[in-house]
Amino acid sequence: MIQVTLKGDVVKEFEAGVCAADVAKSIGMGLYKSACAAKINGNVVDLRTPLTENCTLDILTFDDEAGKKAFWHTASHILAQAVKHLFPAAKLAIGPAIDGGFYYDFDVKKPFSNEDLAALEAEMKKIAKEGIPLTRKEVTPDEARALEKDEPYKLELLEEHAAKGDNLIFYEQGDFLDLCAGPHLMDTSAVKAVKLTSATGAYWRGDSKKATLCRIYGTAFPKSSMLEEHLAKIEDAKKRDHNKIGRELEFFTTSDVIGQGLPILLPKGARVIQLLQRFVEDEEQRRGYLLTKTPLMAKRDLYKISGHWDHYQDGMFIFGDPADETKECYALRPMTCPFQYQVFLNRKRSYRDLPMRLGETSTLFRNEDSGEMHGLIRVRQFTISEGHLIVRPDQLEEEFKGCLALAKFMLETVGLEEDCSYRFSKWDPNRSDKYEGTAEQWDEAQNTMQKILDHLGVKYEVGIDEAAFYGPKLDIQIKNVYGKEDTLITIQIDMLLAKKFGMEYTGTDGQPKTPYIIHRTSLGCYERTLALLLEKYAGALPVWISPEQVRVV
């Protein structure tokens, strides 16, 4: 017998080997029916997991995050089963639970139409109604290869798992079998309310060089009232879409003959941005920033020094033939860094000159891919509150702290602070071609940043392969009404570019030293900020930045 500690520290005895689902059943059929997954000693597991020794056990339902994930993951299997029923030639890729629902990727000859989605939804409801039990089995790699012999994508996945020496887990429901780690519901019956929301293209393994698959997005709930509520909430959020209300309220517009990603700020939008810019510039001056105004373009030579020519050429608007070295070639600036460094380089600098805080209301140009543009959030020309702090090593933490305090002050002032999250963006050592510098330099920069963040008590998530090519970043992230996340503010530590540009200061010992550089924005890109403010306030901006504060009737 083993002792199982349940919710509220209730201890019950069971025979060793009892599974989590049986424990749930012994507590009550209601709990058993709503159980989605379990947590044993804090680890999320499948309900089928046998309990072999004394432990604590939580039964997770749809009300728990992990329970929802298991529910939606099972719904994605039901979708895949429905697709196999109606489109037997479809090849399966992957189908995880995501925020608010699930998706499944398929390789099919013809993309799914809206009619196909309706038919699939009906088929899913049929499968759910049948209450098909799911069974879990663990097999050897050879057995797995035999089971998935007609599924090329699954074979690719299982070889990766097999290479790690693991056995492979399958879940089976009726005539459907899928390589999957779980956890899953006990059967399909709980997935009562289903909505397939869209069908889009997606790349296999997220690689644009690989096959384009058809992805079906959907969501599911135990009750149809919950589904309706969820869909209504999404509809409501879309009413706040800045891309809709920003155009309707005449903050901005676009023009076919001007081009993609080049929004026209109408008087109202321009006024808001003017107010924000004045506020930012004045606040930065109070905090010891020196205002600069540097050119919007430069010869390719500048970008060669900075590394942009090698790492970012595709993203730049270039005048002239970039390959022809015999003629001059210019490019619009995609960032301000190397321009503002020339301010520092203007004359010989002493340690007494540092920290040097440079700020600029800077317009940038980035040749984003045509499918990337989104209202005012993602555009090809935008203006940011750019700044670079050239600091001595002993000033790095204090100045970083200052940047963070400034960012927080800005966010609090405009009212977006509560909606933001923090991401510590690191490099990916496996993709070193994307980054400048050595592993030692990256370790140093990242460790320094981590130390500072931990010291400041910043709560953050880690983003691998999200760094700038010259250094790690603290990104302040925010979500739009569709739940898509973008960077609003960034603070970056750069230990590479100062050396490339020959930036030095004379230390107390009379010797030349290389400074550190902090790249930062204080309120990010004004267009993006305006977009998020419109969404946050549903168009009714706070009075101080409202373009029309009072109207006398």
Added chain:
RNA sequence: GCUGUUUUAGCUCAGUCGGCAGAGCACUUCCUUGGUAAGGAAGAGGUCGAGCGUUCGAAUCGCUUAAACAGCUCCA
């Protein structure tokens, strides 16, 4: 760049089988009116995103192209 959807009056949209371009709101003029998006009459407003093609005839069918939207990839 990739997958899908969309583009008709200033705005929101209808337009069936290929056969004279439509509605509501907004706009202009006049009338009416102390009541919350006032009512009435008249009027103006269109290269049906653009180009090429099929056809006696194209908003409608085909191809090309641009832009907008959602997703993917990307995002210094």
